[in-house]
Each structure stands twice: as structure tokens, then as C-alpha cells.
Amino acid sequence: MKRDYFRPLIEMQKLKKYFLAVLIKIFLFAVKSCTFVFDVRLTKNKRLEMSNIDRSSVEFPPEVLREAQEIISRYPEGRQKSAILPILHLAQNEWNWLSPDVMDYVADMLKIQSIEVYEVATFYTMFNLQPVGKYVLEVCRTGPCMVCGADEIIEALEQKTGAKLGGNSPDMRFTLKTVECLAACGGAPCMQVRLKREGGIHKYYENLTNEVLDDLIANEWN
Numbered sequence: 046m047k048r049d050y051f052r053p054l055i056e057m058q059k060l061k062k063y064f065l066a067v068l069i070k071i072f073l074f075a076v077k078s079c080t081f082v083f084d085v086r087l088t089k090n091k092r093l094e095m096s097n098i099d100r101s102s103v104e105f106p107p108e109v110l111r112e113a114q115e116i117i118s119r120y121p122e123g124r125q126k127s128a129i130l131p132i133l134h135l136a137q138n139e140w141n142w143l144s145p146d147v148m149d150y151v152a153d154m155l156k157i158q159s160i161e162v163y164e165v166a167t168f169y170t171m172f173n174l175q176p177v178g179k180y181v182l183e184v185c186r187t188g189p190c191m192v193c194g195a196d197e198i199i200e201a202l203e204q205k206t207g208a209k210l211g212g213n214s215p216d217m218r219f220t221l222k223t224v225e226c227l228a229a230c231g232g233a234p235c236m237q238v239r240l241k242r243e244g245g246i247h248k249y250y251e252n253l254t255n256e257v258l259d260d261l262i263a264n265e266w267n
């Protein structure tokens with residue numbers, strides 16, 4: 046009897062809790078929506094700020110354009126997106142990094158949405174999404190290289206080049222990054238360096254030591 050007497054009160058409490066939970070959910074949804082709109086605006090402003098390349102000047106020179114068109118022509122009509130990686134490499138070699146305007150240009154060229162280019166460019170570490178120095182030093186920091194002294198090599202490079210890990214040297218000569226296994230574990234510790242002057246190819250340097258770094262900085266990377 047006692048339990049029946051209190052039942053309406055218990056039901057009321059349950060209902061109250063239910064409405065409170067619904068109200069909290071609505072509130073959280075509203076906060077999330079506002080944050081999303083704010084983020085979109087922020088991203089748009091950031092894009093404009095980051096893009097120090099004049100958009101109207103984002104266009105391959107004729108010889109590079111011909112090469113890009115030849116690459117695209119290897120794929121059937123409607124499948125131009127398949128050419129995205131080689132075209133992004135061409136773009137990076139041309140402008141040294143992939144600004145949002147450059148990625149938009151590539152998207153227009155391939156007749157795809159810009160977001161499809163952003164997805165690919167942000168997935169691969171070989172694409173630079175910020176301005177980089179003349180030499181992009183990418184030190185392997187996977188297990189075998191770490192065991193053989195990759196950390197010491199990174200520290201030495203920071204001191205010798207003035208570039209902090211993930212950043213550029215003040216004179217924009219070097220950018221220092223880390224990458225996963227370069228498939229040269231037998232020569233650990235090792236790194237790869239992108240050389241613009243040689244068509245953007247990556248050159249490998251193995252068995253790195255302090256002395257090897259001094260020699261490279263003085264004689265090869267200048």
C-alpha cells in the first residue's frame with residue numbers, strides 16, 4: 046500500500062529527470078552547432094591568412110601544365126582524380142608547399158571538389174601544408190632508427206640548422222621533420238631530404254653521425 050501511495054511521486058521524479066536530460070542534450074547540441082559555425086569561419090579566415098600566394102598567380106608554367114595534362118590524359122574520362130598524387134607532386138615542386146589556393150587549383154584541374162584534394166594532401170606526410178625551407182630534412186624515428194640514435198641526430202640537426210623539430214630555420218634554408226620507417230633500417234639512423242633542384246626527388250642519407258651531418262651542411266646543402 047505504501048509503495049502505491051508513493052508511485053505518482055516516483056513517476057514524477059522520473060519524468061523530471063527525463064526532461065532534464067532532454068534539455069541538457071538540446072543545450073549541448075546548440076553549443077556544438079555554434080562551435081562548428083565558429084570553426085568554419087575561423088578556418089576560412091585562417092586559409093586566407095595562410096595563403097601568401099596570390100591566387101591569380103596560381104597557375105602552372107606552360108611546360109609544367111603540359112606535363113600535368115599528359116599525366117591526366119593517361120586516365121579515362123571521369124577518372125581524372127586518379128592523377129591526384131602525381132599532380133600534387135608537380136604542384137609541390139613548383140610552389141614548394143601546398144597552400145589552400147594551390148590545392149583548389151589542383152581540384153579545378155582534376156574537376157573534383159577541393160575537399161578531395163585536402164583529404165589526400167593531409168594524409169601523406171610528404172606533402173607540405175606550410176611554407177618550408179630549401180632543404181626539407183626528414184629523419185626516420187621508427188624503432189630501429191630510434192635504437193640507433195635518431196633522437197641524437199634530431200637534436201644535433203636542431204642545433205646545427207637552427208630549425209626546431211616541425212619548423213623552419215630562421216634563414217628558411219632548412220625544415221626539420223620526422224617520418225616513419227624509410228625502409229632503410231639496415232642503414233639506421235637515416236633520413237631523406239627533398240631536393241627541389243633535382244625535380245623534387247628524395248635523396249637518402251644513411252648511417253648518420255655528427256661528422257656526416259657537418260659535412261652535409263657545409264658541402265651539400267648550400
Ligand code: FES
Nearest residue numbers: 185190227229230
Ligand atoms: S626504422 Fe628507420 S628506416 Fe626503418
